[in-house]
Amino acid sequence: MGPLLMTPISDNSTAFLIASAIKVLVFFGVYLVTVAMLTLAERKVSAWIQDRHGPNRTGPGGLLQPAADGLKNFMKEELSPGAGNTILFSLAPAIAFSTAMISWAVIPFAAPVPTPWGVMSLAIADLPVGFIFTLAIASLGVFGITLAGWSSNNKYSLLGGLRSSAQMISYEIAMGMSVIPVLLLAGNVTLGTIINQQVTGGWNILNLTFAFLTFLISAFAETNRLPFDLPEAESELVAGYHTEYSSMKFSMFFIAEYANMLTASGLMATLFLGGWDIPFTAWDNGEPSVLKTVLTLVSFALKTGFFLFLYMWIRWTLPRFRYDQLMSLGWRFLLPVSLGYIVLIATTLLVLQLLGIQAGVLQTGILFVLNVIVLVLMFVVFDRGRLLSPTTSKMSAAEMLRLRSLDRAGSALVPSARPESGMGD
Amino acid sequence: MGLQAYLPVLMLMGFVLLNAAIIIGLSQWAMRRRPTQVKSEAYESGIPVVGDARERFSVKFYLVAMLFIVFDIETVFLIPWGTAFRRLSCTGPIIDGVCSGATSFFGLGEMLVFMAILVVGLTYVWRKGALQWD
Numbered sequence: 001m002g003p004l005l006m007t008p009i010s011d012n013s014t015a016f017l018i019a020s021a022i023k024v025l026v027f028f029g030v031y032l033v034t035v036a037m038l039t040l041a042e043r044k045v046s047a048w049i050q051d052r053h054g055p056n057r058t059g060p061g062g063l064l065q066p067a068a069d070g071l072k073n074f075m076k077e078e079l080s081p082g083a084g085n086t087i088l089f090s091l092a093p094a095i096a097f098s099t100a101m102i103s104w105a106v107i108p109f110a111a112p113v114p115t116p117w118g119v120m121s122l123a124i125a126d127l128p129v130g131f132i133f134t135l136a137i138a139s140l141g142v143f144g145i146t147l148a149g150w151s152s153n154n155k156y157s158l159l160g161g162l163r164s165s166a167q168m169i170s171y172e173i174a175m176g177m178s179v180i181p182v183l184l185l186a187g188n189v190t191l192g193t194i195i196n197q198q199v200t201g202g203w204n205i206l207n208l209t210f211a212f213l214t215f216l217i218s219a220f221a222e223t224n225r226l227p228f229d230l231p232e233a234e235s236e237l238v239a240g241y242h243t244e245y246s247s248m249k250f251s252m253f254f255i256a257e258y259a260n261m262l263t264a265s266g267l268m269a270t271l272f273l274g275g276w277d278i279p280f281t282a283w284d285n286g287e288p289s290v291l292k293t294v295l296t297l298v299s300f301a302l303k304t305g306f307f308l309f310l311y312m313w314i315r316w317t318l319p320r321f322r323y324d325q326l327m328s329l330g331w332r333f334l335l336p337v338s339l340g341y342i343v344l345i346a347t348t349l350l351v352l353q354l355l356g357i358q359a360g361v362l363q364t365g366i367l368f369v370l371n372v373i374v375l376v377l378m379f380v381v382f383d384r385g386r387l388l389s390p391t392t393s394k395m396s397a398a399e400m401l402r403l404r405s406l407d408r409a410g411s412a413l414v415p416s417a418r419p420e421s422g423m424g425d
Numbered sequence: 426m427g428l429q430a431y432l433p434v435l436m437l438m439g440f441v442l443l444n445a446a447i448i449i450g451l452s453q454w455a456m457r458r459r460p461t462q463v464k465s466e467a468y469e470s471g472i473p474v475v476g477d478a479r480e481r482f483s484v485k486f487y488l489v490a491m492l493f494i495v496f497d498i499e500t501v502f503l504i505p506w507g508t509a510f511r512r513l514s515c516t517g518p519i520i521d522g523v524c525s526g527a528t529s530f531f532g533l534g535e536m537l538v539f540m541a542i543l544v545v546g547l548t549y550v551w552r553k554g555a556l557q558w559d
Contacts, residue, residue, distance in 0.1 A: 013429070020433035024440055074455050079464050094445040101441045105434050125433040132504065133434075154467040158478045162486050169493040176500035183507030243468055248452030252445070324558040327489070331556045335496065336547060342503070343540060346533050350514055358523045 015117035036066035078247035088151035096144030100259035110297035130189035160240025164231030177338035178214035202364030265307035
């Protein structure tokens, strides 16, 4: 081991190749194990929320449960529907699995580490296209799900696949729109630049709280998690697009779901929570060192872990949306509101620039206050009776207001007041 | 850097695809097939299968797909604008995130025109009832 070099490792092509190969191999192993542990964590968290034990027989505290599940699924007999399209049927889980595993590639998970051959950035690939890569690969995942639904030749699968494709492409728009304010601030699509901007200009969750919430909602819909898990609504569609899948192919869909969750959490942490940045200290932004890399890795893991827990927490707390509510939330609420928000942020940035306020604490403060005002307007002033009404009710806003005023007067909505109601029970 | 940056992604893609193939292949090899007539039928909650799944489905899904193409392209157009916004609205060079020249309203104006067209389209689609799912 020579002295640690401070030039980028990509200047040395042999070292770059070897470093990339090692990163790919280590990443793949760590990622798969994390996903396996997530499936266990999901069951443990659900058990905790429902006040029961969860898996605790396989290994200490149930730690070997994912391994046992994996082994079982390898051995299980696989059933494929007789009239289905066998090639597409096998291809679908492979597509879902591959896209889920690849989409993480651009997310930097720690500060660059110095090595004797140069400074190595800790993302699989430091692409100039940045998170557009993640968005692009994640949207390829739709193919796996749609093909699975179609090739199974099962009505439940078909409906699940169709629902899923419509849902994922609808929320992809809201997701793309909610990232644009981040670009306005950072001026670049690479995640490294976005993290640096947040290090100097404050985390985007403060700058762009509203975009963060939009992104969070879209991420839940994109990963088909509750409250938007309509593609696999058990009570309606058995298991949705993977009804006919068994054995390892089912496992691959399962892995893909959790890997997508992990990527979405990592992306949210990077775009809005400053990525690997450690809050309240400027120490982590100086010269690269090994200790710094380790600590920033912990910081990133904590942030990502928070979102992963949020996914599970919400899954075991909220009921499922209805399909029409889901579609109108995406198209009739998130899309127009995100468009308006982009205009608002762009205008505010220009006004601040005219006033001579660019970057720094003051800008963050002003943007945060603006966001709070927008959120209060959204949820208090334009309340559910008006702005969000498409997502809650088919009643007109006027009808809703009339019912509310009756309710407030205390005279309406008493069962005896409407004997024409046919619901005798 | 140039295209060298994409090399790790290609490596990862190759490795992941290889693994997907290995997983499917290995499970095919490890399991024992004992097919029966009933097992190979499509699952329909335990009752005999009626017809098959190659049927017509709601045209709404096509509508969503078409709208997606329109609005996703709008998103794609917004991304380069968002990236260049700071540079578009400053006449001089930007040093450490601070504009050294005068403020230009070119970037914002351009986008407002684009947004206006987009909103007209959205309103039309909304009024036509294409966003109403029932």
